[in-house]
Structure formats: C-alpha cells, structure tokens
Amino acid sequence: MDEGRDKTLHQRILTDIEGNIVSGRWPPGTRIPFEVDLAERYGCSRMTVNKVLSQLAKAGLIERRRKSGSFVTQPQAQSAVLEIHDIQAEVQSLNLPYAFSLIGARKRLAKAEDLRRLDLDKGASLFEVTCLHQAGGHPFCLEERLINLATVPDAATADFTILPPGPWLVSQVPWSTAEHRIQAIGASADAAAALHLPRGTPCLVVERRTWSQEGPVTHVRFTYPGDRHALVARFTPASST
Template identity: 45%
Template sequence: MSDSGLDAVKLDGAGPVYDQIRRAIRDLVLNGTWTPGTSVPPEHALMERLGASRMTVHRALVQLAREGLITRRRRSGTVVASPPASHAMLDILSIPDEVRQLGQDYAFEILSRRDGKPAAEVAALFELKRSEPIVHLVTRHLSSGQPHVLEERVIHLATVPAAADEPFETMPAGDWLLQHSLWSQAEHALSAVAAGAREAELLAIGRGEPCLLVERRTWNQSAPVTAVRLLYPGGRHRFVGRFGPYGQV
C-alpha cells in the first residue's frame, strides 16, 4: 500500500486506542476507500504511524478479521476481504453466472440511468427519502439474445460513493457491487405479479402474463447499500433450493 493509504488511517480520539484503530480501518473498507484485495499496512507500519503498541495494533486487526473485513495470511500479509457472494434465503447467483450455468451466452443493456435525488415514483417504489442521493438503473439481462430478466436497482451513494463514477459498461451493477462493496444483512421477498405493458414489451411476453418478482435489499451495518427488483418471466424460470435441518445444502 502506498504512503497515502497508510496516511488514511486516522484515529478519532474516542475510546480505547485498539478500537479507534479498528474503526479507522473498518471505515476505510466500508466506504470503499480500501477495496477488496487491497493490502493492509503491516503491524509495524501501523505502530509507527499511530504511535501504538504492537499488542494494541494486533488486537485491532484480529477483531477486524473476526468481523470478516480483512483476511490475514501468514506469508502474503493482510488484505481487505472480498464480500460474501452467497445470499440469504435463496442462493441466487449473479445474473451472468445464472445465464452461463444454463449454457447460454450472457449480455446486458442499460435501458436508463439517473443519478441524484430519486423521483417521486422511485422513492415510493423503493421506500426512499426524497433527499437520499442514489444511482437509479434499469437494466435488461439477455440470455443468448433473448430477454432473461428485467432489473430495476437503486444504489445508495452515501454508502457506495464509487458507484457515481462507474459507468457499468462492462459489468452489471449487481456483480460490480459484489466486488466493490460489503454487506452485512440481506432481505429477500418473492411474489407473483402480472406483466404490465412496458414490462411485457421488454421481456417479450404477453401483457398480463405471470412473472416472478424477486426483491432484494442489502445493508452494511445499518447503512443501506442497494435495493433491486428482478422481474423474471414466470413461464421461463423456476427457482430450486435444497434444504437440510440446519439450512441450505
């Protein structure tokens, strides 16, 4: 890591020093300053930078590792951990992986994008405050050239500020978020809905045909990361989960 990376570790003066170090590094990870795979400064560098003892620095890093924010390796050093890719309730893969597992070619197209405060209808749909800065994306995912799923997503810029500068031209937003943000809680809801006129046109189905709506929200601690609505043509998809007495198998 560069000197500027080490300089970014700043203590706030509140509480035990080990917890100040933990919070300083945690915040750099959660706000995207240190992305997954970034090398964390070694203990001796943090000791010198912060004027802390080895035991104090070690305690902070151990706690961060327990929280899943960093990964400590004996030979290669400590790095920012990759966010988890599995999902609560249903093990829904990334949409590109979902398509490729079907043996189809994947592609996507962004139908619309708006950055800034949400429009009234978007705020109502996603239960947002009108003052919250977001990225609002509508994306159509394709399977061998045919509509696979229609995605409408909001990304909270207060939690993931890097999304403002990402064009999402080479990677869909969902996969980009898995690589560039962390989440600690997820909520899923499934429902059956009828396709409206525009939705039917975009999915190449008849108006009123049944669709499966997957709604997902993720948070990092108490801060919202993203909310997404995935509309699948009901006749083309089914979701299968296998469970044992202790959870998914």
C-alpha cells in the same frame, strides 16, 4: 453388434442435437426429427436414437410427448432463494451465451416509495440503473436497481455499459445483510416491452435489499418470465426441544 461404432454414433447424434439446441438453431418448441428419420439419417438403429433422446430428456433439453414426438424445451434457470445469485452464472448454467444491455441510468432524489424500500431519510440521493440480461440472444431478466449514493458514492460515475451493477457492487461493497421478497405478478407495460412479452404475462419477481456496515446499499427488482425461472432452497429440519 459393433459396440464401438454404436457408442461413436450415439455421441455424434447427441452432439449434433445438443449443438442445435444450445446454439439456438432449434429454439424452444421445435420438433425434433422422429426416431425413424434420425435412424435413417445416421444409419443406425432406432434403439441408439432412443437412448440419445432419453439422455437429452433427462438433461431437460427436450420434452418427449407420447404420440406427438420430441420437442425442444424452454430452458429454465434455477436460483437459490437464500443466495445472492449471479445472473450471468444462471444463464451459463443453461449452456447459453450471456449478454446484457443498459437501458437507463441516472442520479435522482429518492421518492416516498424509495425511502420505504431502502430505509432512507427524505432528501437522500440515489442512482437508478435499469438493464436487460439476455440468454442466447433472447430477453432473460429485467433488472431495476436503486443504489444508495450515501453508502456507494462511486456508483454515480461507474460505467454500467461494461459491467452490470450487481457484480460491480459485490466487488465494491461487502454486504452484511440481505432480504429477499418473491412474488408472482403480471408483466407491467415497461417489463413486457423489455422482455418481449404480452402485457400481463405471468412473471416471477425477486426483490432484494442489501445492507453493509455503513447502511443501506441497494434495492433491486428482477423480473423473469414465469415459465423460464425457478427458485430453490435447501434447508434442514429445525431441532426439536
């Protein structure tokens, strides 16, 4: 056996298949050619192809189903529950190109629900921003954010078509405290339209409030399609007394 040739073919097949998946040419659900067909195409043994597919499955790029073949999986991002995560970094961790678009931005007075969310007094002025984050050209996450203008007055004139509000806020205001609230819901009409989902599709919603030394900064609501996102947390046992 020519081990050098076998390794070269292994890398070539791996690169070709991975490239088709990451580029979006093979979207989630696409059936990967059968082992026998790939072996014939590349002029190699089925064992070499099997090792490639096993490696791709271990990386989470494909799912191998007994008697059915191998299929491209739906990428699933993971973010830490206790961290202020960056959506662009989440998308790039999936080896997918990131993009975002501004849906709407406006200055307005806080409503009754906003006062509760941000611990504000009646008459408070807010800046409301809604944007869509994309992964590989497909909707990834809907962001609905309220910014307290008493704490961050520059938000009213910021250009959120260039930089999403999350990274902009991090660069402008050092936060001191954050609170996360996580729940599973059915997609609302607006969220479903933005994420290209049927209304009521299971979604994961992460709500976050942050404060600085000057007061409440922002309340943000991230809505993810439920099958494309996971939350993780690492912790240690509490010391016993």
